[in-house]
Amino acid sequence: MSNAFDAPHFQSHENARAWLEAQRWPDGPICSHCGSINHAYKNKAKPGYYRCAEKECRKDFTVTTGTLMERSHIPLNKWLMAFYLMCASKKGVSAHQLHRSLGIDYKSAWFLCHRIREAMRDGKMDPLGGAGGGGIVEADETYFGNLPESKRRPSPQRKGRPYIKKGRAAGKRAIVALVERGGRVRSFHPAVADGASVAAIVRENIAREARLHTDESRLYTKVGHEFSAHETVTHSHGEYARGDVHTNSVEGYFSIFKRGMRGIYQHCGEKHLHRYLAEYDFRYNHRVALGYSDIDRTKIAVQGIVGKRLTYHQVGRA
Numbered sequence: 001m002s003n004a005f006d007a008p009h010f011q012s013h014e015n016a017r018a019w020l021e022a023q024r025w026p027d028g029p030i031c032s033h034c035g036s037i038n039h040a041y042k043n044k045a046k047p048g049y050y051r052c053a054e055k056e057c058r059k060d061f062t063v064t065t066g067t068l069m070e071r072s073h074i075p076l077n078k079w080l081m082a083f084y085l086m087c088a089s090k091k092g093v094s095a096h097q098l099h100r101s102l103g104i105d106y107k108s109a110w111f112l113c114h115r116i117r118e119a120m121r122d123g124k125m126d127p128l129g130g131a132g133g134g135g136i137v138e139a140d141e142t143y144f145g146n147l148p149e150s151k152r153r154p155s156p157q158r159k160g161r162p163y164i165k166k167g168r169a170a171g172k173r174a175i176v177a178l179v180e181r182g183g184r185v186r187s188f189h190p191a192v193a194d195g196a197s198v199a200a201i202v203r204e205n206i207a208r209e210a211r212l213h214t215d216e217s218r219l220y221t222k223v224g225h226e227f228s229a230h231e232t233v234t235h236s237h238g239e240y241a242r243g244d245v246h247t248n249s250v251e252g253y254f255s256i257f258k259r260g261m262r263g264i265y266q267h268c269g270e271k272h273l274h275r276y277l278a279e280y281d282f283r284y285n286h287r288v289a290l291g292y293s294d295i296d297r298t299k300i301a302v303q304g305i306v307g308k309r310l311t312y313h314q315v316g317r318a
């Protein structure tokens, strides 16, 4: 059994930089300022630095310029170890674990985790269920965690009556997830899961030719007419599958998310929930069943560092 951390790029900052250059620049260094490919001088005095040879540009860059790793003081091999750990463990890794495993202080580990989640965030907008003339997309909503007391207090108009919606306490955060049968997930954290917000999510992310599968929730009734079919299972009558109609995939996704969040990220602030969802979506979309190994998943996540920026300040208040 080989040890994943024996790989050379985990051993030193310099090795990690060479690995990252090979991943990002298979055809030679790409200037982060003007986009020129393989037309740059190596700075012999400063390893890792390049100067663009384009007459109009002439700027300096490294493999991390213009990425989430720019200006980080954490050695690149530790960055790559953190990427690997977050990509290879099904439920994710806590900042405390990274702090202990990598020997970096907790605050740095916490910020590192958030930047890796940001790298995992997928900006893809193509509709789900569109390939091959109409796949099945399951949609469902769930509620997670507890809202802080300050947000839970009923307004004076409600005269102290608590918010209860369809039997579920409103002190929880809504999550809506769409899962292609045998394919990808895309999940969302709307401020409230009401008819309008759910319809907007469904409409913007599912191909018209897809078959929509949901439970009997009325949130999907109206928007369901916009798809080639809207088929439902009636959970309240104990019906969980009828032929190929079911919502087992999306429920499976929610259960991985909830188990992971309970076990590892006990205190997830509401302002960070969208990033945790991006992390779980990423791992699900690159899971073993779809043919991805831990190393494939790590390489794809690392590609996501480009063109994104997240400052400590932004994470703190976002």
Ligand SMILES: [Zn+2]
Residues within 6 Å of the ligand: 031, 032, 033, 034, 035, 036, 052, 053, 054, 057, 058, 059
């Ligand atoms: Zn340039």
